[in-house]
Amino acid sequence: MAEEKLEEFGGAKKLSKKAIKRAYWNWMFFNLSVQNFERMEGPAIIKMLADVREDLYPGDPKAQQEMLERHEVFFNTEPYLGCIVPGIVLGMEASKAEGNEDITSEFINSIKTALMGPFAGIGDSLLPGTLIPILLSVALGLCPNGEIIGPIFYIVAFLAIMLPLTWFLFSYGVKAGANAAQAVLESGVKDKVTRAAETVGLVVVGAVTASYTKFNIGLTYTSGDLSINIGDILNTIMPELSVLLMAFLTYWLMVKKNWSAGKTMLLFLVIAVMGYFATILTV
Amino acid sequence: MTIAQALLIALFGWMGSIYSPVLIGGLAGWYTIGRPLVSGMIIGLILGDVQTGIIMGAAIQMLYIGLVTPGGTMPADVNFAAYIGIPLAMVAGAGKEYALALAVPLSSLGVLAVYGLCAINLYFVHKQDALVESGNLEAASRIPVVGQITNFVLRFIPIFVINFFGAGLITDLVNAMPSQVTDILQIFANMLPLVGFMLLMRMICKKDFDLVYFCVGFVLVASLNLGMIPIVIFALGIAYLEYKSGTSVSTTKECE
Numbered sequence: 001m002a003e004e005k006l007e008e009f010g011g012a013k014k015l016s017k018k019a020i021k022r023a024y025w026n027w028m029f030f031n032l033s034v035q036n037f038e039r040m041e042g043p044a045i046i047k048m049l050a051d052v053r054e055d056l057y058p059g060d061p062k063a064q065q066e067m068l069e070r071h072e073v074f075f076n077t078e079p080y081l082g083c084i085v086p087g088i089v090l091g092m093e094a095s096k097a098e099g100n101e102d103i104t105s106e107f108i109n110s111i112k113t114a115l116m117g118p119f120a121g122i123g124d125s126l127l128p129g130t131l132i133p134i135l136l137s138v139a140l141g142l143c144p145n146g147e148i149i150g151p152i153f154y155i156v157a158f159l160a161i162m163l164p165l166t167w168f169l170f171s172y173g174v175k176a177g178a179n180a181a182q183a184v185l186e187s188g189v190k191d192k193v194t195r196a197a198e199t200v201g202l203v204v205v206g207a208v209t210a211s212y213t214k215f216n217i218g219l220t221y222t223s224g225d226l227s228i229n230i231g232d233i234l235n236t237i238m239p240e241l242s243v244l245l246m247a248f249l250t251y252w253l254m255v256k257k258n259w260s261a262g263k264t265m266l267l268f269l270v271i272a273v274m275g276y277f278a279t280i281l282t283v
Numbered sequence: 284m285t286i287a288q289a290l291l292i293a294l295f296g297w298m299g300s301i302y303s304p305v306l307i308g309g310l311a312g313w314y315t316i317g318r319p320l321v322s323g324m325i326i327g328l329i330l331g332d333v334q335t336g337i338i339m340g341a342a343i344q345m346l347y348i349g350l351v352t353p354g355g356t357m358p359a360d361v362n363f364a365a366y367i368g369i370p371l372a373m374v375a376g377a378g379k380e381y382a383l384a385l386a387v388p389l390s391s392l393g394v395l396a397v398y399g400l401c402a403i404n405l406y407f408v409h410k411q412d413a414l415v416e417s418g419n420l421e422a423a424s425r426i427p428v429v430g431q432i433t434n435f436v437l438r439f440i441p442i443f444v445i446n447f448f449g450a451g452l453i454t455d456l457v458n459a460m461p462s463q464v465t466d467i468l469q470i471f472a473n474m475l476p477l478v479g480f481m482l483l484m485r486m487i488c489k490k491d492f493d494l495v496y497f498c499v500g501f502v503l504v505a506s507l508n509l510g511m512i513p514i515v516i517f518a519l520g521i522a523y524l525e526y527k528s529g530t531s532v533s534t535t536k537e538c539e
Contacts, residue, residue, distance in 0.1 A: 025307075028307050028308050028310060029304045029305075029307060029308050030304045030308065030427040030428070031304075031308050031309075032301060032302045032304075032308060032309065033302060033303075033304040033308075033427040033428070033430060033431050033434070034302075034404045034407045034408070034426060034427050034430035034431070034433075035301075035302045035400065035401055035404060036400075036401050036402075036404035036405050036407070036408050037401045037402060037405060038405050038408055039408050042408070043407065043408060043411050043426055043427050043430070044427055046411060046415070046423060046424070046426075047423075047424045047425075047426065047427045050420050050421075050423055050424030051424050053420060061418060061420070064420055065415060065418055065420060068415045068420060068423065069415055069416070072411075072412050072415065079308065079309060080308075080309065080310065080314075120353070124351050124352075124353050125351075125486065127314075128314075128350065128351040128352070129349075129351050129483075129486045129487070130486070130487060132314060132318075133348050133349055133483050133487075136318060136320060136344060136348055137348065138511050138512075138515055139320060140320065140341055140344065140345065140348075141510070141511030141514070142510075142511050142512075143320075143337055143341060145334070145338070146333070146334035146335065146336075146337040146338040146341070147334075147337070148324065148333060148334075148337065150320060150337060150341070151320050151321045151323070151324040151337060151340070152324075154315075154318065154320060154321060155315055155321060158314065158315060159310065159311060159315065162310055162314075163307075163310070166310070192526060195522075195525070195526070196522040196523070196525065196526050197487075197522075198487040198488075198489070198493075199493075199496055199518065199521055199522040199525055200515065200518040200519060200521075200522050201483075201487045202484075202487055202488060202493055202494075202496035202497050202500065202518075203496050203497070203499055203500035203503075203514065203517065203518035203521065204500060204511075204514065204515060204518060205480050205483060205484065205487070205497060205500065206496065206497035206498060206499060206500025206501040206502075206503075206504075207500035207501065207503055207504045207509075207511065207514045208345075208476075208480070208500075208504075209476070209477070209480050209497070209500075209501055210500070210501045210502075210503075210504035210505040211504050212341075212345055212476045213473065213474065213476050213477055213480075214473035214474075215473065215474060216470075216473075238502075238505070238506065239505045239506050240501070240505040243505075244498070244501055244505075246474065246477060247477055247480075247481075247497075247501070248494075250477040250478065250480075250481045251481055251484060251488075251494065253481075254478070254481040254482065254484075254485065255481060255484055255485050255488060256491075261359075261478050261479075261482060264478050264481075265387070265475065265478055268471055268474045268475060268477075268478070269471055271474070272467050272468075272470040272471035272474065273467055275470065276463070276466060276467045276470055281470050282470075283466050283469050283470060283473075
């Protein structure tokens with residue numbers, strides 16, 4: 001069945017690799033360049049198609065214009081992992097230009113609109129929601145005293161993952177056309193990979209919390225000659241126990257009770273001021 | 284801060300802003316030099332103290348580590364927070380707690396710039412429509428290049444102006460602070476990373492039981508003092524076991 005569909009709604013067959021590359025770089029560079037309230041990333045789709053218009057409809061300005069006109073609509077997705085969507089759009093446009101009559105103007109736009117939401121969701125949760133924070137956490141762990149290896153690690157790791165991955169997604173979209181979406185959305189691989197990334201993320205975030213957060217209890221209990229530092233006692237139970245307890249409190253407030261970041265920061269400020277003057281907390 | 288330094292910082296600030304196309308869009312821009320950790324390194328290089336730059340960048344990074352901008356909304360703008368907060372705190376010779384204290388209001392200012400841009404750029408959208416209608420396709424394709432001017436103006440100018448003219452003011456302010464204020468700010472700054480980490484936990488921690496993984500990571504550092512690379516390898520091992528045992532899919536389903 002997949003084979004049949006590939007015939008009907010498939011992507012580009014004759015489009016040169018050079019043209020696909022040009023469209024890819026175009027999208028990567030300009031996806032958000034004129035971000036706006038009305039069309040969001042719409043103008044970037046027009047730019048991408050306009051720059052390969054001679055490859056799609058050589059010497060036919062009328063058809064080129066028609067193609068661009070049908071993309072004067074709202075478009076918004078996560079631009080990088082979601083780059084498969086502009087890839088699919090280009091694939092469908094190329095297939096249409098190659099004479100595939102199953103692909104109509106309405107079909108292109110309905111597929112485009114149907115896909116942008118799911119890929120915005122997948123992209124946001126996987127890229128800024130999972131991959132980037134995990135790489136950043138590892139990088140932070142490498143530079144507790146400002147070592148340059150931290151940021152360098154992040155730059156190299158991020159680009160080494162993203163450049164091949166986005167090219168793969170985009171060119172796959174171009175070649176498979178509307179079928180590409182089905183393959184990605186329906187496979188269970190995404191869930192498994194996400195889950196594995198989350199597990200790594202949780203361990204790493206726990207580690208970074210321990211290395212970067214401080215909550216020093218300076219309270220000393222004095223009775224005659226006896227002087228007991230409460231912070232030291234907590235540390236003999238487990239090192240940095242006070243930080244872990246604060247982390248649980250913050251988790252409870254922000255994750256379970258849905259406190260906003262601002263409200264939590266305000267609470268921290270109150271704790272800092274009161275703790276300092278009550279000599280419970282020290283620097 | 285010299286004028287050349289302020290100009291360079293403003294240039295990188297613009298290139299690392301979310302709507303800047305110059306460094307492969309967000310790939311090497313917003314998501315690379317726009318991450319405060321990397322911004323800190325760049326600012327440190329420009330101001331001649333890489334180590335301090337990275338320390339301050341790391342502090343701001345933790346606060347915004349879980350930042351996602353869903354559907355074009357901008358909860359907090361890390362661009363001004365990093366490219367103005369870090370240089371001002373560095374020039375004033377202040378600690379990272381001052382960079383953090385500056386970052387929060389600056390990120391709100393940046394949000395204004397984002398929404399201002401989205402309104403102004405409506406002009407370019409309609410300009411592009413008109414160019415396509417009139418068959419001027421080459422000019423229509425240049426709109427995302429030309430329209431970048433809005434973002435350039437809204438990023439380059441504020442970053443340059445506030446850094447260049449604000450440095451003296453912030454230095455005086457920091458010097459006039461009583462030591463109590465600095466101490467309290469530091470206690471506050473020491474707790475602040477928790478906010479960023481828990482924003483991230485909202486996304487990756489699907490069940491309370493998952494906190495066990497968080498605790499494992501915590502203990503590996505707090506009690507065993509392990510470095511980051513061994514911890515990641517350990518975490519990959521856990522993830523692989525989980526993947527193999529097949530529990531992974533059911534847990535994700537549960538949360539949706």
